[in-house]
Amino acid sequence: MALKVALLGIYHESNTYVEAPTVLTDFQNGHYLKGAAIRKEYQQAHHEIGGMLEVMDHHEIEVVPLMYAEATPGGTVSSETYKLLLDDMMRQLEKELPVDGCLVVPHGAGVSENYPDLDGHWLSLLRERVGWSIPIIGTLDLHANVSELMVSSTNALISYKENPHVDQRQRGKEAAGLMVRYLQGSINPVQVMIQVPVAISIEQQFTAKDPCKSLYAYAAALSQQEKILAISILLGFPYADVEEMGSSIIVVSDDNADIALASAKKLETYIIENRKHFVGPKNDIPSSLELINYNQRPVLLLDMGDNVGGGGPGNNTCLLEALEDDGRFKYFVCIYDPPAVTAASKHQQGEMFDISITGTGRNGRKVHKIKVSLVRLSEGDFTEDHPRHGGQVNFRMGKTAIVSTEQGSMIMLTTLRVLPFSLRQLTSFDINPARFDAIVAKGVNAPIAAYAPVCPTIVQVNTPGVTQADMTLFDFRNRRKPLFPFEIND
DSSP: OOOEEEEEEEEOOBOTTOSSOBOHHHHHTSEEEETHHHHHHHTTSSSHHHHHHHHHHHTTOEEEEEEEEEOOSBSOBOHHHHHHHHHHHHHHHHHHOSOSEEEEOOOSOOOBSSOSSHHHHHHHHHHHHHOTTSOEEEEEOTTOOOOHHHHHTOSEEEEOOOSSOOOHHHHHHHHHHHHHHHHHTSOOEEEEEEEOSBOOOGGGOOTTSTTHHHHHHHHHHHTTSTTEEEEEEEOOOTTOOSTTOSOEEEEEEESOHHHHHHHHHHHHHHHHHTGGGGSOOOBOHHHHHHHHHTSOSSEEEEEGGGOGGGTOOSOBOHHHHHHHHHOSOOEEEEEEOHHHHHHHTTSOTTOEEEEEEEEEETTEEEEEEEEEEEEEEEOOEEEOOSOOTTOOSEEEOOSEEEEEETTSOEEEEESSOOOOOOTHHHHTTTOOGGGOSEEEESOSSTTHHHHTTTOSEEEEEOOOSTTOSOGGGSOOSSOOSSOBTTSOOO
16 A cells, blocks of 8 residues: 655744734735645745655655645734634645654744644644654754654654755755655654753854854764764744743654763753853944945845844834945845835836835834835745745745935835845846945845855844844743853853
8 A cells, every 4th residue: 555644834933022913814925835736836945845745756655735834934823823724734634634644844933822832732733633653753943942742742853954044955855764764664763852951142043153063063973873863953043932942952863762862962061061152242233334344345234133034024224224324335125114115106217206114213113214216116026946044936025116225225125024035036126236335134144045145244233123132131931941141050
């Protein structure tokens, strides 16, 4: 009898400090796919689903894509929305039961109003429905806040190893490979998890450089041990006030929990001993602008306080204000502001006019007025063919207005929040990155994969906002304790 494996996921990175909840429309504006539409979207994508499909197809195991729902990172998922998604996913599952296995695609930092551990909740319900004899194996985002329930509900979870996440397809292949070996009877995955008493600062989570580079090298060496199937370092997501917030280690072994636990403890010890290296210096806005003067251009200014990939609103105007006040540099910035798009749409290409951009400024809500000319109106769709953070192929910004200031800077105004993960966001609309002194990207590390090829200098800017770099400034009420750097333990 042919083997049949279900593929399913609810994927969201939830920032509990964002006031507006994530609702069904946000998933519909992201990726809310069922059945064959999942394969069509991700078959060739640099995404874990594409990797899973590739391996299962190679081994001629039938994959039944059920449902995959993903929304741009934002506020807590509303209880109504989560119930709708969960009920839909379970309905799709019921149509295909029985199955021989489940490949799952959670994020690991999802939060709903009723279930702070969103990922653990839906994974546990899946386990309850299919039973303990059916393997559940999947991937996690490197920024997952891992719970005991996530681990106890699955046979094996494998996280991305790179930030920016350009290895997602590879991790999907790795997870699917474990599923194949399990179904063939050649391995019996056993996983253990340790929640490390350290929360790693967001700007230090760039895996190509220390301190993370050495940490991942150590994990790679440990993974060469006999019986070790996978080692995952979950750096954590600091913008979720949940009990599991912080860094974790998951080690999957072949039927040997002792060796898995020993390896996890070695990594925990390494992180604790090096914990002070995981908190980095912060560049304020004035010093960041001065760095433009002394470095090769264009300079990539990473707007950490408005990290769209961490739930930021995409409308922080702090850097826009500072660059305008300074006046020395030509810049590019993308701002989410639907009313500004509507206003710009009333003008003709090349026409000069005054526009009001509304967003978050240095002292809260800010209306920034500026004289611009209309460069272009667009529906805001573009594609990305290369491995980039997030692994997505199709991007939607909604109706988009591109305007130019009198000094030659350029502002892209959008009606949907867009993740700054692709240089095609500029080049698809005939914008040459080389013409600017500075390019503002609303992220921390994720945009580097897209912009490093054209930006010889990269500066992480400590801007205010719901994704500000210093996590100790947030009011946490539910996090675990002790946790460095909150409880300083020398």
